[in-house]
Amino acid sequence: MSRVRLEHVWKTxxxxxxxxxxxxxxxxxxxxxxILGPSGGGKSSTLRMIVGLEEITKGDIWFDExxxxxxxxxxxxxxxxxxxxxxxxxLNVYENIAFPLRARGQSKSExxxxxxxxxxxxxxxxxxxxxPSALSDGHRQRVSLARALVRRPxxxxxxxxxxxxxxxxxxxxxxxxxxIHDELKSTTIYVTHNQAEAIAVCDRLVILHxxxxxxxxxxxxxxxxxxxxFVASFVGEPPMNFISGKLExxxxxxxxxxxxxxxxEFRGEVxxxxxxxxxxxxGVRPQQIKLSRSKGQEASIAGSVKIAEFQGDNAVLxxxxxxxxxxxxxxxxxxxRMGGEGETVWLEFSPEIIHLFDGDIPIIQRKRG
Amino acid sequence: xxEVSLENVSKLYGRKVAVNDISFxxxxxxxxxxxxxxGAGKTTILKMIAGIxxxxxxxxxxxxxxxxxxxxQERDVSMAFESYNxxxxFSVYENIAFPLRAPKIRGSLSPExxxxxxxxxxxxxxxxxxxxxxxxxLSGGEKQRVSLARAMVREPxxxxxxxxxxxxxxxxxxxxxxxxKELAGKLGVTIIYVTHDYREALALSDRILVLRKxxxxxxxxxxxxxxxxxxxxxxRFIGEPPINLIDGELVSKAKKTFFKAGDDFSIQIRxxxxxxxxxxxxxxDGKRMVRxxxxxxxxxxxxxxxxxxxxxxxxxxxxxxxESSLITFELKEVFLQAKKEEWVNYALSDKVWLDFDQDHILxxxxxxxxxxx
Numbered sequence: 001m002s003r004v005r006l007e008h009v010w011k012t013x014x015x016x017x018x019x020x021x022x023x024x025x026x027x028x029x030x031x032x033x034x035i036l037g038p039s040g041g042g043k044s045s046t047l048r049m050i051v052g053l054e055e056i057t058k059g060d061i062w063f064d065e066x067x068x069x070x071x072x073x074x075x076x077x078x079x080x081x082x083x084x085x086x087x088x089x090x091l092n093v094y095e096n097i098a099f100p101l102r103a104r105g106q107s108k109s110e111x112x113x114x115x116x117x118x119x120x121x122x123x124x125x126x127x128x129x130x131x132p133s134a135l136s137d138g139h140r141q142r143v144s145l146a147r148a149l150v151r152r153p154x155x156x157x158x159x160x161x162x163x164x165x166x167x168x169x170x171x172x173x174x175x176x177x178x179x180i181h182d183e184l185k186s187t188t189i190y191v192t193h194n195q196a197e198a199i200a201v202c203d204r205l206v207i208l209h210x211x212x213x214x215x216x217x218x219x220x221x222x223x224x225x226x227x228x229x230f231v232a233s234f235v236g237e238p239p240m241n242f243i244s245g246k247l248e249x250x251x252x253x254x255x256x257x258x259x260x261x262x263x264x265e266f267r268g269e270v271x272x273x274x275x276x277x278x279x280x281x282x283g284v285r286p287q288q289i290k291l292s293r294s295k296g297q298e299a300s301i302a303g304s305v306k307i308a309e310f311q312g313d314n315a316v317l318x319x320x321x322x323x324x325x326x327x328x329x330x331x332x333x334x335x336x337r338m339g340g341e342g343e344t345v346w347l348e349f350s351p352e353i354i355h356l357f358d359g360d361i362p363i364i365q366r367k368r369g
Numbered sequence: 370x371x372e373v374s375l376e377n378v379s380k381l382y383g384r385k386v387a388v389n390d391i392s393f394x395x396x397x398x399x400x401x402x403x404x405x406x407x408g409a410g411k412t413t414i415l416k417m418i419a420g421i422x423x424x425x426x427x428x429x430x431x432x433x434x435x436x437x438x439x440x441x442q443e444r445d446v447s448m449a450f451e452s453y454n455x456x457x458x459f460s461v462y463e464n465i466a467f468p469l470r471a472p473k474i475r476g477s478l479s480p481e482x483x484x485x486x487x488x489x490x491x492x493x494x495x496x497x498x499x500x501x502x503x504x505x506x507l508s509g510g511e512k513q514r515v516s517l518a519r520a521m522v523r524e525p526x527x528x529x530x531x532x533x534x535x536x537x538x539x540x541x542x543x544x545x546x547x548x549x550k551e552l553a554g555k556l557g558v559t560i561i562y563v564t565h566d567y568r569e570a571l572a573l574s575d576r577i578l579v580l581r582k583x584x585x586x587x588x589x590x591x592x593x594x595x596x597x598x599x600x601x602x603x604x605r606f607i608g609e610p611p612i613n614l615i616d617g618e619l620v621s622k623a624k625k626t627f628f629k630a631g632d633d634f635s636i637q638i639r640x641x642x643x644x645x646x647x648x649x650x651x652x653x654d655g656k657r658m659v660r661x662x663x664x665x666x667x668x669x670x671x672x673x674x675x676x677x678x679x680x681x682x683x684x685x686x687x688x689x690x691x692e693s694s695l696i697t698f699e700l701k702e703v704f705l706q707a708k709k710e711e712w713v714n715y716a717l718s719d720k721v722w723l724d725f726d727q728d729h730i731l732x733x734x735x736x737x738x739x740x741x742x
Contacts, residue, residue: 123741136740167609168605168611170609170610171609171610171611171688171695171697171706172610172697172704172706172741174686174688175685175686175688175695175697175704175706176686178686178687178688179685179686179697179717182686182717183717194539196690196691199689199690199691200688200689200690200695201688219689219712220712223691236691237539237540237543237691238543239540285691287691287692288692306551307547307550307551307554309546309547309550309571309572309573310571310572310591310592310595311568311571311572312571312595312607312608312609312664313664313666313708316547316572318547318551332691335592335595341554
């Protein structure tokens, strides 16, 4: 298994279309890295350059200490599994998995040993004799994965491997993918446009948007310290809410409502030059807002529940803030506390959930730990 | 605004039964969803209500009026199709305006009024910019919103919406779902809504009908459906991740009854649950077997022992969610998933304690096959 490093990598297509712009990041040996972003953001081009299917316009890609820019996909020894990765229809599962080994000229007993061990890791032992046409989606995907992994690749690249799979099995397939990674101690790069999926499986996230690297970090870092407003909105569903406010002091931000000014304390350091600025964006995640049905001691904003959407264990409330130009804010509450539409509620933002942005740029520094 | 009732309705295509003797009624002003897997008969039901398909037997009523023989245009329904069915030679504006120009209504709206209605609906659904375009210039998601706008622009007796937001990308789907709920609330009109996505059904509906192979499996409010599914099929169809289902043996020891699935997994079942458990149990190879259902958020997970009835399992994998973790365990026949309201860092094969909240345990007869996926 290898460490993968991209250094100032560019991809430009004819007509000066920049698909990847000066992107640098590393994936450690044994790490599970998700590359996340909206479609057209540069994910696929990046992936294809790592695999060797796409020429690098500028910059370097390293596997450990080896520069791989000029190596063919075969020489890089990477495993690539797509969701739609076609299996050989005339070969049974065993033969599909054995194919890359036979192509390398391995002996019959070697092939047998390797196929059986990967089949066991992926729980495919019972279906080795079946033909691809007789398999469920989940099985087919695992066979494709087995065939990719059986070569003991330096890196496994999974490109949207489950985005069209039946929802019933997705949670289990994610668990399996993570398990396989942990068991084989492989280096895995997982590409998806689905933020929930990216978060579910990875150690760290790389977020690409408009050809540029937006942030690389652990799930914790991306969730709690988004590098910019795009990341703050893109990760999380429903997305982060934004309300305009004024920085009153290095510890307080205020929101001016028809009912008066509400002061909210926040945690972390802010550049003192911002004190006195209004037009600061206050970001709060719907999952972290505290909702009360009576006004408490803490600073809060009043609103009324416009729409309540039951989701099972949770409910998503759309709260209309009458004192704030009828703007709307989303709050996620446990389903038992959903209440009814039309109810008056108070929203509290505790110091640690407040994010502040000047335009796109976050302006709070938080101490780690 | 009408009540829509189906009485003993069946639909056959040749000898194939698409809908088998179903009866239900959707109250006036109700948001009523029909959910089920592909091929269950959802769209067929909708088309019979619209009058696009004839019923093979049975009756369809709008209030007390039998409508079996009425053509679609006389039923005063408005329908959005999953396939959009936009008029290719019309602009988006003309497509949305089309129902307002139908013979029955023609003349009743001035051009000014028409423009107001069309633009109002387009604005609401965020497609004003598209009004001058033609369908061929639109993405699938845009076409779908145009189709929805066309269905919602006039006020019929009943709206029939077939997967109206299925093709929108995730974020747009959520926001459009909220808009649809707002619109439904404002109009207060009868809406029958077909979807395969339980999320939409739970969020939008007053009541939900679960359809399985042309038959009714359950009709209930979203809360009832989620908390007390009538079968393993319904439980499995509603919720992400789906409800945990475990097959096990009933074992009695010293006046106590245990549910046992493999060697690692045994819990004592509370006395007040024994009745419902016995009711669902069946004899297999000389053993009393039953299927237990529990949602992932009703299983407590901790590093230390939780109570008398808790047991230990090795961690198979951990997945993170917005503010919680989904922990997977491997049993002999199935995977078990439990939610913890914090981010945990369990290592592979760490043994942790699990405790089932018996207030939320359900017992089912086996009507679906379980696999490890």
